Amino acid sequence: MDINTTAQFAAAPDRVAAMMTDPQWWVDVYRRIGATTSNITPTENGISLDLALPAPHQVQKIVGETLAAHQDLTWEAPAADGSRTGELIINPKGMPARAVGHASLVADGPGSVVTYTGEFTISIPVVGKKLEKTAGPYLTRAFDVQQEAGNDYLAG
Template identity: 75%
Template sequence: MDINTSAQFAADPNTVCAMMTDPSWWQDVYRRIGATTSDVTVTDTGLSLDLALPAPSQVKKFVGETMAAHQDLSWGPAADDGSRKGTLTITPKGLPAKAVGHADLAVGGPGSVITYTGEFTVSIPLVGRKLESTAGPYITRAFDVQQEAGNDYLSARSAQ
């Protein structure tokens, strides 16, 4: 399944990058989709975290009641205008699947635009493609929630 989505934030790229490496922001994103996070580690270039959420019925026979995953987000150095290129990987535990993509953070829209491109694959013969399409709405919702949580995060920061 191809991933191609974007979000616009009313802040400069440096502020958006700081938000996207703030563990509390990611915890809010995942809380909004019904997940919990743990083992959040801020790295020199981004962050790494583990998450768990109730498993969709279609994958319960593979992973049980809870689906766990590991996420890594890394950013390259900022350009003069604050724009950055990054990588995002999400690896579900107990399921031969992976989301691998690129994140481009640039000046645009009301301040910044982040665009994700990549691919989500499930490597299970015969049912992999069906599971990918089943996961589509969950993946889309996770990106939509980033927009919602980002707007709230930035609004709260600007009110301080």
């Protein structure tokens, strides 16, 4: 499944980058989708965390009632204009799945735009593609919530 999503924030790239490496922001993002976070670790150039959420019924036979995953978001050093590129990797635990995306953060008018592009795959013969389609709305919601949580964070 292809990932292609964009969020626009009313702040300069340096402030948005700081938000996206703030553990409390990620706690809020995942709380809004019904997940919990743990082991949130700011890294030299990003953030690493574990999350858990109620598993969709379609994957409960594989992972149980809770879907756990590990997420890493890393950013390159900012360019002269403040723009950045990065990488987002999400590895669900207990199933052969992975989301790998490229992130970009650029100035746009009075604010910034964050774009994720990449791919989410579930490597299970016969049903993998069907499960990817089932997971699509959950991934989309997680990215949409970043917009909502970001707007609240930056307004505060």
